[in-house]
Amino acid sequence: MQRLSNFIAGELAPPQAGVYLDCIEPATAAIYAQTPASTAEDAHRAVAAAKQAFPAWSAAPQADRSRALLRLADLIDVNREQLAQAESRDTGKPITLARNLDIPRAAANLRFFATAAEHTSSQAHQTDSAALNVTLRSPRGPAGVISPWNLPLYLLTWKSAPALAVGCTVVAKPSEITPVTAHTLAELCIEANLPPGVLNIIHGEGATAGAAIVEHPGLPTISFTGGTTTGARIAQTAAPMFKRVALELGGKNPTIIFADADLSRAIPETLRAAFTNQGQICLCGSRILIERPIYQQVVDKLVSAARALRVGDPLDESTQQGALVSQTHLEKVEAAVTRARQESGEILCGGSRAEPPNNRCANGYFFQPTLIAGLDMQCATQQEEIFGPVATLTPFDTEEEAITLANATPYGLAASIWTTNLNKAHRTTRALDAGVIWVNCWLLRDLRTPFGGMKQSGLGREGGEEALHFFTETKNICFNTNEVAP
Numbered sequence: 160m161q162r163l164s165n166f167i168a169g170e171l172a173p174p175q176a177g178v179y180l181d182c183i184e185p186a187t188a189a190i191y192a193q194t195p196a197s198t199a200e201d202a203h204r205a206v207a208a209a210k211q212a213f214p215a216w217s218a219a220p221q222a223d224r225s226r227a228l229l230r231l232a233d234l235i236d237v238n239r240e241q242l243a244q245a246e247s248r249d250t251g252k253p254i255t256l257a258r259n260l261d262i263p264r265a266a267a268n269l270r271f272f273a274t275a276a277e278h279t280s281s282q283a284h285q286t287d288s289a290a291l292n293v294t295l296r297s298p299r300g301p302a303g304v305i306s307p308w309n310l311p312l313y314l315l316t317w318k319s320a321p322a323l324a325v326g327c328t329v330v331a332k333p334s335e336i337t338p339v340t341a342h343t344l345a346e347l348c349i350e351a352n353l354p355p356g357v358l359n360i361i362h363g364e365g366a367t368a369g370a371a372i373v374e375h376p377g378l379p380t381i382s383f384t385g386g387t388t389t390g391a392r393i394a395q396t397a398a399p400m401f402k403r404v405a406l407e408l409g410g411k412n413p414t415i416i417f418a419d420a421d422l423s424r425a426i427p428e429t430l431r432a433a434f435t436n437q438g439q440i441c442l443c444g445s446r447i448l449i450e451r452p453i454y455q456q457v458v459d460k461l462v463s464a465a466r467a468l469r470v471g472d473p474l475d476e477s478t479q480q481g482a483l484v485s486q487t488h489l490e491k492v493e494a495a496v497t498r499a500r501q502e503s504g505e506i507l508c509g510g511s512r513a514e515p516p517n518n519r520c521a522n523g524y525f526f527q528p529t530l531i532a533g534l535d536m537q538c539a540t541q542q543e544e545i546f547g548p549v550a551t552l553t554p555f556d557t558e559e560e561a562i563t564l565a566n567a568t569p570y571g572l573a574a575s576i577w578t579t580n581l582n583k584a585h586r587t588t589r590a591l592d593a594g595v596i597w598v599n600c601w602l603l604r605d606l607r608t609p610f611g612g613m614k615q616s617g618l619g620r621e622g623g624e625e626a627l628h629f630f631t632e633t634k635n636i637c638f639n640t641n642e643v644a645p
């Protein structure tokens with residue numbers, strides 16, 4: 160059985176206390192690896208390594224830092240298939256998704272920020288003839304990066320790459336539920352000759368290893384992606400220490416389909432938005448709002464398309480829906496559907512565990528793609544993030560009602576709207592409480608754009624310049640340009 164290691168000061172290292180957690184394959188429920196249950200002691204060693212590496216890494220020419228990250232990106236490409244297989248096995252996601260989305264995007268994250276950092280510029284302000292103001296940006300020091308289980312390597316690199324590119328060193332903690340590709344990344348860092356201590360990875364649970372990162376005074380910057388409750392706890396710990404914190408949290412995203420939408424595109428994309436990665440993406444459209452004249456037609460089509468999705472062994476190329484990430488998560492999703500029934504929701508398709516696709520997967524965590532109608536927008540099913548293959552269907556009569564319903568949750572991460580009326584698209588997008596809005600598309604990403612949520616979906620923005628700025632401290636230098644007497 161594979162035993163994963165921490166990665167501290169350029170070396171693979173066992174946890175100090177010698178304790179490990181089991182890694183369970185969601186498709187089979189079998190234990191297939193063990194990951195360090197790191198303690199604060201491991202975290203402190205990682206912070207010390209990051210601190211030691213910081214002066215040289217931050218002072219290195221930008222081109223050197225960029226080249227190191229590009230080497231790592233190339234190695235991800237070289238090992239793409241192995242990483243995709245590992246990600247699929249570790250998370251339960253379909254192999255095609257890991258191959259086409261997760262792993263290519265991890266390499267793209269590193270390439271994007273490696274090159275973006277070479278093309279940024281800072282500002283200068285001329286103050287009449289009296290002064291010249293120059294804005295300097297310098298890396299804030301070692302940064303803590305904490306990421307979730309749904310897009311393991313994708314989000315670990317999305318958060319670490321901008322920090323490393325601008326000259327910060329990093330202590331990262333991937334989710335204890337899906338740690339395998341982070342371990343492989345550590346091996347690739349060694350192969351890429353990344354200087355020791357520049358990127359450190361410690362594995363383990365949030366309450367121990369994660370909390371130790373947040374609490375450590377040597378990490379003035381914390382970038383977190385995960386649940387809203389965890390985000391609130393992190394904010395509470397970090398605030399009195401005046402740490403800079405970015406929080407990318409949960410969502411309950413609306414998909415709004417207006418009567419004038421091109422349904423030939425809206426229906427398959429709405430389905431994709433609801434069920435990609437078994438609905439376990441923060442950006443998934445889990446509340447589908449449909450204008451009344453087309454409501455029944457759209458519902459019928461979505462239901463038959465959802466029923467046709469192939470739930471299968473994640474390692475099978477033809478699988479469209481894999482396993483949910485864990486037994487606990489499967490039970491949470493199941494409980495959410497039971498609650499929806501109690502709230503008088505009508506289960507139009509799915510609603511229970513799916514038949515195991517083969518003998519190998521007999522004990523796996525499979526749930527049918529589920530669509531539920533007839534629920535008031537204020538009920539818990541419509542308000543709380545389920546983060547599984549479950550979406551609700553709600554009719555609306557007017558544009559104003561669509562906006563009111565869309566905004567009627569504590570979240571504000573993403574939305575997608577479907578209309579062929581440009582004026583309506585402009586009006587609606589302005590009125591929606593969401594940090595990311597797609598018009599006639601979903602999850603079409605450009606890494607230069609600001610990414611993040613409003614309300615309880617988070618604090619701060621990632622992506623492009625926002626991410627590069629987040630990891631730097633800004634200094635204004637004012638030069639007196641009046642001639643100074645010698």
Ligand code: NAD
Nearest residue numbers: 306307308333334365369370385386389407408409410441
């Ligand atoms: P989670 O909050 O349980 O865990 C996320 C990470 O935080 C894990 O590494 C975990 O070990 C760590 N952690 C837990 N408690 C901690 C603590 N007290 N201190 C420090 N670290 C701690 O989230 P999850 O279940 O892994 O992920 C699912 C959630 O993530 C969903 O709510 C989803 O919407 C959200 N998410 C958001 C985005 C986004 O960009 N907004 C992207 C992906 C996932």
